[in-house]
Amino acid sequence: MKLIKLRLKGFKGIKAGMGLDEIEIDFTQLPEGLTVISAPNGTGKTTILDNMHPYRLLPYRTGNSYRPTAFSYYDHTYGDAEKELIFQLDEVTYRSLLLIDTDRKKSEAYLYNWGYGDPGKWIPEPGIDSKLESYDRAIETVLGSPELFFTSIFRAQNAKQLADYAKGDIKDLFTELLCIDNLKLISEKARRIKQDLSGKVEILMIERKRLQDIIAKEGETRANIDNAIVDISSLSSEITSYEQEIIALQEQINECDVKIHLQRKAREEKDKIEIELREKQTKLDEITKTSDEKADGLHRKYLSVQGKVGTAEALIAGLPLLRSLSSNQVAKQEELETVKLSVTAADDNLITLNASLNEILSLDKQIADKQSQLSTAVQKRRYELDASERDLAEAKKQAEYIKNSGCPVENPSCNLMKAAIAQRDKIPDIECDIDFYSMPARFEIDLQAEIDALKAKQTDPQSIRDKITATTNNKNVLVAKQRMIETEIQDIIKAIESLPLAEQAEKDLPGLKDELTQAEAEWKGYTDSIVAEMEALKGDIEELTIRVIDATDTDPDYQANKQEFVDKQSYYRKEIEEARTRDADLKKSLGAYEETLRQIDKAKEGLGTVTARITYLNDEISQWATLEKAFGNDGIIALEIDDAGPSVSAIANNLLQTFGGRFSVRIDTQSAKADGKGNKEVFDIAVFDNQTNEVKSIKRLSGGEKTWVEDAVTKAICIYNKTASGRQFRTIMTDEKDGALDAEKKKEFFAMKRRVLELGGYNQEFCITQTPELIAMADAVIKLSKETGVEIITQ
CATH class of the missing domain: 1.10.287 (Helix Hairpins)
Known part of the structure; x- marks a missing residue:
């Protein structure tokens, strides 16, 4: 990878450091060798270095994750921001373009190439549709994973130290470093096939259980068939007995019908007498009621006239x-x-x-x-x-x-x-x-x-x-x-209100006295005639009552007897109907039991086939599981990593010679178990100190010692990556790393950088340092300031 041009617009670090909304750096003006980015703190050095790659993140700001999805540009830009980077890899020139709308929180990403299809024109990379996901996939296809890139080619100031990597992370890193990703794909494919076969086995196991459950019912089914046959025979006898009872009851019902007819004739004669009796009694009641009402009316008329006579006499007395x-x-x-x-x-x-x-x-x-x-x-x-x-x-x-x-x-x-x-x-x-x-x-x-x-x-x-x-x-x-x-x-x-009434009463009194005499005669005459008529009706009623008593029936209630026989017939018919229903249900169940026997015979035939299929698939699963493990992290990949460790260690030791050869390293991927039985997988960088003849983990080194040993190992991974991947990385980038070193060690640290360029066949390294002696040792300087902006100085 060779950088050609970088253009940044709307980045807060550049605006705060140099007061510029947009900057552009032409890397073609720089010579090969070491290029230092120099400026006072807060001018924007790290912002520029963090953008000298096409990945959609700023490595200094990402923390422990180098996934673009875990990073947001919106906290570091303003307005309509842009990042344009032109670089070359494997003789192909690429143009990366990020468009960032900070206010609306919207982003677009594009990747073009120069030289494919139509020379002299930027052509979009296949599959790029301005979406961030398609851009990230395209960049990883061109440069590899961001984890490996920012562990080897580009090292940020706060990059995670190798000694802090978990075992799984190191395996993933070395898998890509060794270009054996295809082994993981084989392992994953074997895992998917194993899972698919396991799913089929589960289905077959369910089928086998179903067939076994069917076969297990054979004894119960045969017993049910025998019981059903016995129950059907018993029901047939029960129905015949009920039918005979119904015939006997019908004879008794016929006898009751004859006796009921004779009783009906006698009751009709009695009914006639009772009708005549009721008519006489009704007439007597009506005469009694009517006579009482009429007698009362005549008596009331008499009393009324008598009252009028008394009132008139009283009024006449007060006239004077x-x-x-x-x-x-x-x-x-x-x-x-x-x-x-x-x-x-x-x-x-x-x-x-x-x-x-x-x-x-x-x-x-x-x-x-x-x-x-x-x-x-x-x-x-x-x-x-x-x-x-x-x-x-x-x-x-x-x-x-x-x-x-x-x-x-x-x-x-x-x-x-x-x-x-x-x-x-x-x-x-x-x-x-x-x-x-x-x-x-x-x-x-x-x-x-x-x-x-x-x-x-x-x-x-x-x-x-x-x-x-x-x-x-x-x-x-x-x-x-x-x-x-x-x-x-x-x-x-x-x-005197009563004066007119008194004068009228004086006139009416003689007529009222005549009316009183007539009313008394009518009342007494009616009473005598009605008493004679009522006495005659009472004599007729007494005679008819005697005749009704003589005609009263004292024979048994044949109708009730008949109803009792009819109810028993209904009961027996209902019992016959229920027995026939049970008979039909038993015959239906008998057919079902016989069908179950036929299914049991079929299940016996199918069980052998299913069992054989399960055995075959379990063998297949075992073989695919072996392939999954063999091509997984704990198989061939682990062996490849073990083989790569000495190569990376050799390159790192070569680089450490620039520090006088005091330290040499060894990458350990296995160590003995605590119980002494076999080995376990680990990852540690063992450092041998020639002065003290002591071997210790890189984690136990001092700050300055750890700095150059760590950098030597990461640069060794960088060189190994370039050789193993076949990608022509011509440029490496390093943020400020020499802060913990003394003046002499800083110079040796800078000399190691040149050794890295020589061993790895790199053309350039871009780095940041605040040390004037190291700036003077650089082949070129990118100087930043508010007064001059971006200035390129070759030395």
């Missing part, structure tokens, strides 16, 4: 008194009219007197209102007079001041003198005001004249009030007398 009261009513009515006229005259007199009183009281209010207006006007005039007299005294005081001051009066310059002169000049006007306010105003004179005229009209209201009181008292006496007379008239009217 009623006629006297009627004459007195006319006199009282005339007296009432006279009193009403007197009450009306008193009301008219009160209206006149109250009007006079209101007029007198109105004059008093008018006089009080005008006196209040006059008092207010006088007080206001006196206030103005007092104010003018005070102003005159002040003005005269100022005039005396001018006279005695000795200051020039013409064109005075003193403000105090000017004010005094102005006050003195107002004296004539103030004196005129005093004269004006000393005399009553015209308004005051007119008001006083109006008040005097109103007082002349005033009279004493008490005499009128006395007249009102006397008139009111006289009216009250007249009203009381009026009410008394009205009450007496009402009493007379109420008393």
